Amino acid sequence: MNFWILQSLNGLSYGMLLFLLAAGLSLSFGLMNIVNLAHGSYFLVGAYVGLTVMERTGNFMAAVVVGAISVGILGLLMQRLLLRRLTDHLAQVLLTIGFLFILGDLSLVIWGGVPQIIPKPPLFEGPIRIMESVFPSYRLLVIGVGIVVAIFLWWLQDRTAMGANVRAAVDDEEMAGSTGINVALLMTVVFGLGAAMAALGGVVGGAFLTIFPGQDMDVLLLALVVVIIGGLGSLKGAFVAALLVGLLDNFGKALFPELALFTIFAPMAIILAIRPTGLFGRA
């Protein structure tokens, strides 16, 4: 019993982190048709920036905010100056994979190759007792952050004018443009938001997953799996899929550690076979 509760909490907290990471990727894929492989770099660079801010100020909130905003701006610029000009998938893949390598190597030069970890806020440093088991309070915080962000995004998409504009632009870009919506600007903003969220995930995750060269590639893979399972462009899909992958990964490792990758990829293959558009994707 104890085992199942603890491992579920582990999986949920990991899944929430995956949601922060993958939500932006899903949006840019589904809404803007952009294949962005540099998304993993946003996570990594955000984590490193957060680390530097944390070391300078000792303030975790500042680390989160600066990390997310700086990478958000990086995303805005990338979309505005480069990605927007490319409509061909192959060109996008080549360009963004180039960025993946460049940002990865730049991080190695700036922050070195030694693995790093962001100090946790002192309030969430210790363990918490849940019935007879012990669980890190920080991971509960991660679950909380994930839920708050999910609600915020849902509100943004479903309850605001901006969200309505985005949905209109997705359904018919030209028609939306002719009604006076500045589609280009909208896309840039959404793209930047996605990058900022990945960076937020980087800072939050950097405090318990560590940060190291090559992590950009690892998390990109997970984000792509989440997006494929959840369906392109669906926030609800990204949320459900992220929790699913988090739980699968955790229970997979706990029960069959030798099949660590299999427990993620097998469900992905099955879902693709049954529902090629993902759980919540539209055909």
Add this chain to the structure above:
Amino acid sequence: MDKRIGVIGSIVLMIALLVSCGPGATPAPTPTKAPVAAPTAAPKAAEATPTAAPAAKPTTAPASQPTPAAKAPTTPIKIGILTTLTGVFAAPGADLRDGFLLYLAEKGNKLAGREVQVIVEDDEVKPDVGLTKAKKLVERDGVNLVLGVISSGVALSAGPYLAQNKKVFLITNAGADDLTQKAANPYIFRNSFANSTGGMVAADWGYKQKGWRTAVILGSDYAAGWEWTGGFARVFTDLGGKIIQELYPPLGNPDPAPFVSQLQKADVTYVFQAGADALSFVPAYAQYGVKARPQPLIGNYGITDLSILPKQGEAALGVLQGGPFAEGLDTPANKALTKAFKDKYNRDATIFTEPAYTAGRMIEKALEAVKGNIEDTDAFVKALETVEIPDAPRGAVKFDKLHNIVSPFYVSEVQRVGGQVNNMAIATYPNTTQFFKWTPEEWLKMTPLSEMKGKWVK
């Protein structure tokens, strides 16, 4: 939509391949099928030339210096450093390289009267790349000796090639037991450690000094993890202790949660974790309340190595290790090395520095014995076999018959000393060999530890 799924599907596949080809899974390839041509782009293969080579060489040796043996050529000795400079092990790889370069710099780039030219190659932690780079060092650069190597996978693929070509290969990190046991070779030396020894020392000390009788073992799921934890389990069970749980997280598993949260109650937890895995494991061990049970944590000496220890915070205090070295070791040579390294490179020397630094001394001593004539490989090998350094940073070191190091081993503990955390030795096992309390014959008859995974819990 379907088309797009296809696009990302193939991308996922590509990245999965990229990731799985990384250091996480590095099977040793068959050494015979190495690519003939050097890779088209050798990324970041740093060519380290001597820092202060004299502008012009004097045409005649100064009268005050004894002329070297008649046969020894006056050309520079070429030494290849095969190490890792990109990817997960970039930092340890640089510590290894700089350890050797520091020794050379202290000697004015001369060993036994001959100038030394160093060529550094990056193996990218990939056995096939390592082999290609070893070939490049031998065939293009004409090195006399190759040293270094972080990863056992690389050592196992480059070793046979170097030995075939009669080049001395001095391993200063890679710990796979096989390298100086089943795959032992006259031309292969190792001055770091064999994986299993650190675990054996930890078990012996804990059983006898701490009265531990039950243990949980947890090791990264690859050869090093099996051998370190296997060494612990073999000695622990041999003494009468009991292993009650074995866990093997994949290598490169930054989230230890699924494993830490199911650790059973025992007298002690023995782990092998390295790099980023170790960095997150030690805090998680405290945050999941295992440390406070109390259940002491003892592991390989990399779980709290000095490059990650300050970041592990309070959770690391009291963590124990068994290994051939501890950064806080109180020997004059270690203090000198620690200071010189910090002065020159502005960072702390780590466990990867000492063997590379000591390699410099060992090579120099062997060179002196053959009067600088490294070209006579067989004489040089004989000289290296008999080298003894009584006062290396880690203590007295020499080679055993299979060319593995015989050195003191330590049990150390993370302590706060003068405001700084460090690994401080609390017990010493002098003159420890890779066979520990067994004879070489007895040891080699036992099942290799890399095949014992999953068989310790009775």
